[in-house]
Amino acid sequence: MSKPGQHVISRLRQMILSGELESGQRLAEIPTAEQLGVSRTPVRIAFRTLEQEGLLTKLSGRGYMVRQVTQAEISGSIEVRGVLEGLAARQAAENTLSKAQTNELRELLKQGDDLFAKGSINEQDLAIYHDMNQRFHQIIIEASLNPAIAEALSRNEHLPFASVSALAFDRNNLVQEYRRFNFAHMQHHAVFDAIHNGQGSRAEAIMREHANATHGYAKIFSQMEKNGEKMHVLNNINSII
Template sequence: MTKPGQHVLSTLRQMIASGELQAGERVAEIPTAERLGVSRTPVRIAFRALEQEGLLEKLERRGYRVREVSAEEISGAVEVRGVLEGLAARQAAENGLSDEQRQGLRECLAQGDALFATGSITELDLEEYHSLNQRFHTLILEASKNPAIVSALSRNEHLPFASVNALAIDRNHLDQEYRRFNFAHMQHHAAFDAIDCGQGARAEAIMREHANATLRYADLFSQAPDNSIRVIGQDSENKTGK
């Protein structure tokens, strides 16, 4: 996905997490694109991605609608992800890293160090973090040499906020986001050190804890009046056309 597309997707996720969009609400592509100041294409792609993540449900006729999801569903999916990524880290430590994998992980850490060195962060920085975060986790999965883990994670990613890619950014509180993502980056450092030193049990524990950072979303949703996630959708009744 392009950077503009990723920006739209993360923006919509944050609108979901903040409760800005009402459960069951139908929202068309064109008004949404106008609201975000983008073309319809990234909005359409984002809708499809959110459906895959379990945040939208396809209507029988046309478009999408908000899907109600409980905090318990999110926390359960995140816990499963932590178990699977922890297993991947342990097996990567037991297998040993290739020179290419070690170099790739170190590059991710160096990129993150540069992003967080200033003591503050911008939206563009967080989009860059999203990319390096994806690569870091992918490299660990590759190092595990266990395709069953990849397959299981793929199935789990269809649940809300269970994917490592499903980052929501609070653009109104970037100081808080700096602390949250900087802490996650420090966990990357610790996970790499454990894997590179062949400390399987330690690597597994760190990655399981790392996944738990996502549970902040479950906490937010449990505080919502209707105890549900509010998700953007496309109005099947809207006659705006394609």
């Protein structure tokens, strides 16, 4: 049996993000504790932590609920991420990248070039690009030397406003996804160039536009919502990020 403790939080978080616990589903301490094979104490702490992370909503007197997010909230979150990552790009440009950061960013861009050179992508390519994209953004946030950015971002990291990056939600349309991600990749090039040349304002502007591309996915969710389809939002979102 896996170690208990802090792991209850991770386990519940993973269950929410994977969609195993559906958006809107109610959770009470006792049944959850029994299900996980632990006592109420760690579950209580986990619920409060996940509530603060924005993954659970408290229902006074009736337990907790897996948070439901509306399309408006998704769009708003995309905007927030845009300005925060834009600030990161600006400050990274002002601070100058370290040699190691420059090298790793160049390597990531190179790998992306190879990926898109074929003129088409498959699901595996998307998975690869997903990881590369995450790393790309992470480096820039680190290079900003502003821990407050990561702190502000962490509140919403499970939400869908992420930069255009990874596994397409609608994987059936790989032609469209190729265009989408190839364009995002070109934006990465532009962001890097601006940062590398110390053009803070330019880097910020491109990064904000880059983040806005994610609105396309928000629209897909919106459409699903209208069609009455179940919106495993947190799940899908997380795949996209």
